[in-house]
Amino acid sequence: MAKTMPKVDVVLVGFGWTGAILAQQLCDAGMTVVALERAAARSTPVDWATTFDQDELRYMWRHHLFQNVRYSTLTFRNNVNQTALPMRHLGSFLPGTGVGGAGIHWNAQIWRWLETDFKLKSHNEARYGKQATAGLTLQDMPLGYAELEPYYDMFDKICGTSGQAGNLKGAKQAGGNPFEAPRSAPYPTPPLPMTYGPKLFEQAAASMNLHPFPHPAGNLSQPYTNPLGVQLGKCTFCGFCEKFGCGNYSKASPQTTLIPYILTKPNFELRTEAEVLKVERTPDGRHATGVTYIDAAGNEYFQPAQIVALTAYQLHNVHLMLISGIGQPYDPATGKGIVGKNYCYQTMSSVDVFFDDKLLNPFIGAGALASVIDDYNGDNFDHSGLGFIGGAYIAGMVTGARPIEMTRVPDGVPKWGLEWKRAAAKYFLRNMSLSVHGSSYAQAGNYLSLDPTYKDQFGRPMLRMTFDFPDNDLKMAKYCTDRAAEIANKMGATHVHPKPRKGPYDITHYQTTHNVGGTMMGESPADSVVNKYSQSWDVPNLFVTGAGLYPQNPGYNPTGTLAALAFLTADAIKSQYVKAAGRPLVPA
């Protein structure tokens, strides 16, 4: 028998970026908020202090900040004709666990979408004809860039993002991204300085009449105090950022921007080691009454709440929706249903670059330290006759050089033996990898559902992922990787090895933790799970945040946009929902 806890205004399921954003916003509005986090509390001095943070084995390869698949995993297959099997070890993506979620070990690459990314389907069909989107299940977002801009700005100010604006209120700015949509304000802190590799990239791209600019970074170029009074320090370029925590309070994370403030609020409570099993509803199914959760000892609790917000990682939000029976699960055989539809990823390619005559010292790095071009992203270039839509940013990025992961050798050198050893010794300080960060567009056969065979530790069906790269995205990857190789050649490299992403999708090799879709936002219940305020069409007092809201994934890192959407959601709850609690904010 579950123990019933005192009722609160809001219960948050998961306490990473979006949970922390909702907690801060709704507590400031005077609402009582309880956050339930499945794993432990974590903090800078205890879990990733500078005295032991630079430990590649522990954090990257032994997954100390990542979700432990022993307790929580999913099943995977490339297509519906295969039998899905469990992901028995992490590989392709690395979800977080515990307080702060993946916001601890992310790179802090903070992007906004292009204006055209919000109207992806209609824009591409208007420019290239309906055949351009054939075979893809693209959708427009139910809101535009201008509506989201104030919330993008809010997130930048919370994080103290370092960067160079390219477009301030419509006026182009030298040195920034000329393709970006208008910003209402400059970045809060100046861009990071470039190390040698990114500098070579910048010079080569500029000489080709491309438009290099410093990658927007939540690794701060100078000390910063955010509007909540929380302080971040200047990045020291230790090179242990991507896949690691920051011991130096230099990387924006829930811990370094929001949580110290939230925990001073008397109307806030955080419960850790509290895993939510299900969203509970009234008998008619139209109203969420709260959530059931379980502690490590197996005790069950019922947390009643006026509002339930699913603020966990995208995969878990989709899983909880399916487990709770909210909305119709998507079935690719009939095309009916919506929950789990349009699961997308990120199409990551690269170009390995080796210099016989240059010392790059790539161990000097930060999670978002890069010179980058946006000339081949989204619809920033003419796709006529190319046979695909979408694109990628191309970055001369050096996040560090962790030797287990990043001891690269030129193609043709064996993976072991004396020849490998000598090439590894020769090139470790003389190589970098250009990142080709490509879009991922939806197709009918890629989706998330409940597995018919495998159960999780609580006896619930596991989430099942069915995914392979659409032809459109593989063509995009080839084209954009070729463009990146042109830049690499211009950099004067001795060896240039383009590595365009190829199928089938392989869950064993790290690509990126950008899993999106499955709880899409849209114009109506027929095409989406939630409205533009992230409010469930079926259960109006249920909100769902995160990258699951994306109908497809543009060529950008997802956190900037999902954080902005969470701020917008919080605003809608505070200013509109509370006046008519339990009612839809958008008529169905």
Add this chain to the structure above:
Amino acid sequence: MPKNPPRQVNRRELLTLGAALGTTAAAEALTRHDGMLGGPLRTYTDALPWDDGLTDAPEAAAAGDWRFLEPAEVGFLTAAVDRLIPPDPTGPSASEAGVVVFLDRQLAGEYGNGARFYLEGPWGKGTESQGYQSRFTPAEFYRHAIAAIEQAVGRSENGKAFKDVPADRQDALLKTMESGDLKLDGPITSKAFFTMFLQNVLEGYFSDPIYGGNKGGAAWKMIGFPGAHYDYSEWVTAYNKPVPVETVGLRGRAAWRRG
């Protein structure tokens, strides 16, 4: 899950941890690892979730009695890792760098026990893109695979063990494992073993010396990686120049320690 063995605390750590060491909270932190279940339900209302004076730092490994490996396995691994990373003037061989010690400690510990693997059934064969599908923990995987490899080697090499086969034949055998052409009795393919093995050898060679491999930071020195440094600000824009810092691991420099 086995608890971590009691951790050796040296003098420097004692000074660092100060009075907090020995309290209940300290003991809890030393047996806790992030991401593992078993912690109590905790509630935070009015303070940051910090435990003063505690860290969740890794245990140091040093050569000594084998904790997991059997003598025959040590023989196989010592010979095999030195074909993957052979000795030459560039830098140490894998075994010289302590990679076999590393493998032993890893297989005896959390990694070997499959603490971060999902190993429940049912078990299917799967495709390559579905990855590891064995029911074995990594420790069991090594135990079964090495025995099966030695059987196969015995059949093709006149009853010899891998370590007694000439180096060029050892290389040829490792290539047949890499490709999966070496057929093994039992459920493990030689290719699946080789993939895990090569990854673990690189881990041992290049991880912090605290884990037993990369002795003295020699593998890092070979490639030019300075190790666990905190601040490179001074050299960010010093293009195309060597960075004049000493290689250092998590335990600091040898010169910092007495004895």
